[in-house]
Amino acid sequence: MTLNREFPTSFWQKHQSAILRGLLLGLILLAFARVVWRLDGKDLWWDESLSLQRAEESWGALVRGSLVMHDGFSELATTDQHPFFFFLLQGILIRLAGNDEFVLRFPSVMAATLLVPALWAFARYFVRRAVLPPSTPLWVALLAAVNPFFLWYGQEARPYALWALLAVLSTYLLLRATETPLFSPRRFMAYGVAVVLFLATHYFAVFLLPVHALLLYLWLAAHKRTQALLLALGLLILGGLIGGWAAWSILGQGAGGNFHAVSLATLAPDLLNAFSLGLSVNIDDVRWLDWIYGLVALVGLGWSLRSRSTFARNGWLLPVWIVVCVAIILLLNLFQPAYMNARHLSLLSGAFILLVGGGLGLLWSKQKLFTVGLALLLVAGAGYSTRNYFTLPEKYGNDDYSGMGHYLDENLLPGDLLLISPPFSWRIFDYYLPTAKLEAAAQAGLGTAHYGMPLLRNSWDNTFAQLARFQKQYQRIWLARSGTHPYVDPESKVNKWFRENNRNAILIREVKFHSPTSFLDLELYVPVSGVVFDGIPPGITHPLDAAFGDQIRVVGYDVGQPIAAGNSLPVTIYWQKLHKRTEDRYKYILQVLETQADGQTRVVGVTEREPYNEAVRTSYWDPGKTIKEYIEVVPIATLDLQHSERYQLSLQLYHSETLAKLPVTQSVGATVAADKQMLLFPYLPK
DSSP: OOOOTTHHHHHHHHHHHHHHHHHHHHHHHHHHHHHHTTTTSSOOOHHHHHHHHHHHSOHHHHHHTEEEEEOSSOEEEEEOSSOSHHHHHHHHHHHHHOSSHHHHHHHHHHHHHHHHHHHHHHHHHHHHTTSSOTTHHHHHHHHHHHOHHHHHHHTSSSTHHHHHHHHHHHHHHHHHHTSSSSOOHHHHHHHHHHHHHHHTTOGGGGGGHHHHHHHHHHHHHTTOHHHHHHHHHHHHHHHHHHHHHHHHHHHTTTTTTTOOOOOHHHHHHHHHHHHHHOSSSOHHHHHHHHHHHHHHHHHHHHHHTSSHHHIIIIITHHHHHHHHHHHHHHHHHTTSOOOSSGGGGGGGHHHHHHHHHHHHHHHHHHOHHHHHHHHHHHHHHHHHHHHHHHHOHHHHOOOOHHHHHHHHHHHOOTTEEEEEESGGGHHHHHHHSOHHHHHHHHHTTSOOEEEESSOSSSOHHHHHHHHHHHHHHOSEEEEEEESSSTTSSTTOHHHHHHHTTTTTEEEEEEEEEOOSSSOEEEEEEEEGGGTEEESOOTTOSEEEEEEETTTEEEEEEEEOOOSSTTSOEEEEEEEEEOSSOOSOOEEEEEEEEEEOTTSOEEEEEEEEESGGGGTTOGGGOOTTEEEEEEEEEEESSOOOGGGGGGEEEEEEEEETTTOOBOOEEEEETSEEOTTSSOEEEEOOOO
């Protein structure tokens, strides 16, 4: 029995189309799975919050790009820097499915996914035209499916992945429309729709219009040179009008100041690295692999320009696509910098991948084993970048707004004020921080509020005057600060005002949250006027006369209601120092105890620290002065405050260095536990 050596070849020929469709489907599913996995694993960043804010606007304001910033006192109308189409998709989705991170980012997911079949179709067109080698479509689909650049922007609620897709789609449809000398209304209509959506997604889409104009001119020039010239000029004029209007609207409101001048020597490596290995790598570590990507792309470019006939079949398109857009950005750079990173030229990414795929296709036709090894190397590089993206949040994650929100939610008390700095970050703070609870508590008469600082429409003197008024109105002031948009307060004057005015306010807590590129801080201040009193202040709800050793006296306490069920319990302790100042520092343990049906007692809330978190240490206290401390007791179990008789407070003091507990030596108005070290008093809310 002999083997049929023709079987593998004949099987491939018979089932080639089905196999390729299956591979394409697999790569599309891979792209989708990779981008949708942990889609909501990162918090939004500031730019994404602008997408949310715009998508939430009325349809008219959304299309116009109108964004209204506010600080709680006044509003400031601004205009977004992007056209409307991406946000229109988001607006439809959030009205149907809500505004969580997954929904907001889903348009980008679909764009990154659909880029795979779009590039496949584009490559097949060039294969039919003998511009690229036969196996190019498969390589292109593979590279697009694993590309880290599209992972990054496929998981971001911004228009850059959609822009890249529409650059490929509009150019492909124009190629199909100009494929034959005959005018096809259907094909040109499809191109028209695609290019309108392209221009409505990002203003830099005009960079590609000269390339489209050249395609149209070459298509008509052989027979209708005048019409070809007019059509090409019309497209260029359209691009110029859109670009001019965009520049006027953006620069006219002071935007673009955060861009820096860039040279070709900086731009070229940046783009090469971004479109090869994405943003989740250190370019210095992978530069050698970037160059391999670049060399393979040059192989593909050389093949597309290998003869006059391939040039005539639009083999010039991909290199001209890249060169024209880069040249325009460099030309703009002479007048006004317009580049921050590769996202601003993501319309080039499709052309680059097509060239790399073409290079792999040519190498495959010459040496298959070598090409497989090379492709594995390129995919491994993409895998390395992808791993970094998912496993190194300290480098490639977003600001931890949700962490700040959880912390603040746990520690908010009645009488708290939350200040958001800068007010341009209002929407992202509002998205993650418990501002709704503050509003509800304010309506319930619990004295809470939140505002933006500095004031948007007033001078710094007015801002400082308002801060001074806040100190008189609120028991505690939280300052949430983000460095992502520093332009309103580049010198951190709001923060400095509090810190330089310790005679008016005391910083009692500072918590830093992860921010890979700037800062995200939460600070808590208390007005000095509400901390230290001569003698015993009036109005104590529950007076006491209890003492710990011969050091610390408790003269009373107040208990309030939390701002919402499950939040921290507000307790005020009035302390005194019994004798002269010493260097000794003490900490306390304040607990809420519940007596259960069986008579057993369990701890349901606890706070342990030095008074005012060391900001007002016991070693600073003067005899005869009363220190009023407003404390949040964090619940560690569910409390039924409708039955407050079940609960009592316990208080213990211990030396912060020796950890030795102080005995209770006096307890008028309270009881002492059996160990003589714990003071017990009723939980009696106002």
